[in-house]
Amino acid sequence: MRCLTLAQAWLELGGRAECWGSVSLTFAERRAAGLGVPVVDRPPDAAAVMLVDVYSQSERLALAGWRGAIRRVLIDDLGGAVPTGYDAVWNPNGYGDSKLYPGFSGDVIGGAGCVPIRRDLPPWAGGRTGAVSFGGGDLPLALRSALLRLPRALAAPEGWGVGEHTPPGWRRARENDTWADLSQAAWLITGAGSTIWEAAAVGIPVVAVVFAENQALVGDWAALQGAPVVDIRNRDDPDDIVDALATQVKRARALPRLHSGADAVARRLMGMST
Numbered sequence: 001m002r003c004l005t006l007a008q009a010w011l012e013l014g015g016r017a018e019c020w021g022s023v024s025l026t027f028a029e030r031r032a033a034g035l036g037v038p039v040v041d042r043p044p045d046a047a048a049v050m051l052v053d054v055y056s057q058s059e060r061l062a063l064a065g066w067r068g069a070i071r072r073v074l075i076d077d078l079g080g081a082v083p084t085g086y087d088a089v090w091n092p093n094g095y096g097d098s099k100l101y102p103g104f105s106g107d108v109i110g111g112a113g114c115v116p117i118r119r120d121l122p123p124w125a126g127g128r129t130g131a132v133s134f135g136g137g138d139l140p141l142a143l144r145s146a147l148l149r150l151p152r153a154l155a156a157p158e159g160w161g162v163g164e165h166t167p168p169g170w171r172r173a174r175e176n177d178t179w180a181d182l183s184q185a186a187w188l189i190t191g192a193g194s195t196i197w198e199a200a201a202v203g204i205p206v207v208a209v210v211f212a213e214n215q216a217l218v219g220d221w222a223a224l225q226g227a228p229v230v231d232i233r234n235r236d237d238p239d240d241i242v243d244a245l246a247t248q249v250k251r252a253r254a255l256p257r258l259h260s261g262a263d264a265v266a267r268r269l270m271g272m273s274t
Helices: 002-012 026-035 057-064 141-154 178-182 194-202 213-224 238-249 262-272
Strands: 047-052 069-075 088-091 107-110 131-133 188-191 206-210 229-231
Touching: 002 026, 002 262, 047 057, 047 262, 057 069, 069 262, 088 262, 107 262, 131 178, 141 238, 178 194, 188 194, 194 206, 194 213, 206 213, 206 238, 213 229, 229 238
Parallel strands: 047 069, 069 088, 088 107, 131 188, 188 206, 206 229
Antiparallel strands: none
């Protein structure tokens, strides 16, 4: 989704864009189709800029040597060593900084002005009920069990949820426009991932949940902004987790307002490709 948000800005600057790989989530597939960005099985023979958005180190190494692109850009969330062959790193998170990549002499694109947030997000309208959003991926069993118990723990028979992780009795937000519904909630419990940046743009009070190692830096950033963070990486008791969520909901806090940095990143990449 972050690549497609950047692709939209790239197209508006007069470029062409395509995604190489496969799409398993229907909302991402619809987003690509709506933008007119084809999803192809193999890369083109030549490209101005290739962005590599994979976590596999072996794939990162292999693509660093692909000579079909004028410039090769690694998309990275965590920091660390950058394989030889990349001209730039784009850290598409609010905490992105060159200090995360010691020894890398190429460009580092990151920070609050470089987060690829969709422009069509509505402002927070507030409401009486809460919401949860954990995307389309798998969740730890203990967290799934905790979400099933959340309505009772909060004495909240109504609320909003996204996809299959919607608590029982709560309404599912529209798949093709989740924020139209989530923006009507009083607060949002969400994983410490890309939804955090969208929540910051919308202005809704949040509780961030860290359940995977690649979410730790997002959780740290949210905590620095004063938002409550529930780290469940070493918790396997659903009752313990739901109690923590119910407690922190009372302290939910809006994050500093972010605006889409996709245009700025696209302009910077286009300047690199000439």
